[in-house]
Amino acid sequence: MNFIPAASSATDFLDLHRSVKFVAGAYIVVLAVILTYVVVMAVRLTRNQRELADLRRLVEERDAAGGAPAGGEPYPAAAVGQAGARPERVG
């Protein structure tokens, strides 16, 4: 199909009025699809980065205190779990 310049006509206004709904609909749908993905990803990423920062702080605290005692557990799993809040799940 070749692109032919639009010709002016009396029905232009009606066509425009009708077309605007489809054009707006198409752009809004695409925006909604991409925005949904971005929001989901942003929420996950923010939560993970906060968790990572907490864990890094805990590691630094432990390293500053001289490392883990032999045979012992420097931090209870529950304390580390608080940094992550949720059990492991990738993806």
Add this chain to the structure above:
Amino acid sequence: MSTHARHLRALSIATGVTITAGLALAFFYAPEDASGYIQKIFYIHVPLAIVSLSGYVLGGAFGAMYLWTGRRIWDVRSYCAIHMSLIFSVGGLLAGSIWAKGAWGHWWVWDEPTLVSYLIVILLFCTYQPLRFAIEDPERQARYAAVFSVVGGAFVPLNFLAVRLSTEYVHPRVLNLEGGNLPPRMALAFYVMLVGIALLFATLMKYEMLAKETRRETRRLRRRLVGEDAVAPLRRTAAPM
């Protein structure tokens, strides 16, 4: 700072600027064609379709690199490229469907090769995630997914070629070997939008890779803090580990 996070801000700004410029050109600079104002949908629908199909091929190339090198990063790249392509495909498909309703009076036509072949590609890649999810062992999962992505990625250009060679079609052709049939002002808006959508793809893919990397690092640190046994085992997942 991670490798993925390093250029993310600049990439995000470039994406925003390019898409804004592309939309401005599409709506205020490019002329309308005979089909009228509804043709403006073309500036979002076609770039989404092209970028998503290219993304599948890219995913296949990354899959091939994983098979070649065995490095996990290629599996993550392949996964993210295909994941992003699926999202872009859904956007492109919906935008195309709305255009079809406005221009042809139907949301979908089954006797149109371009539409049906695009749907087949999407459905093919919709099975990528279930395939990964079905395989528990991460190495096998990555290997099988890489093989799938290579075969699927090779199918995309073959499919495209087959549709181009078919004689009966009503879907408008934007690009051809002679450089397309767009007037210069429309072509400028189209190519700027195409670059913008490609940048959006790259930005979102990088975001997803950053999320995967953060998750992996979190798990590594947690193991270091409380030991291997105290960390809950991973639930079965389709995402690379």
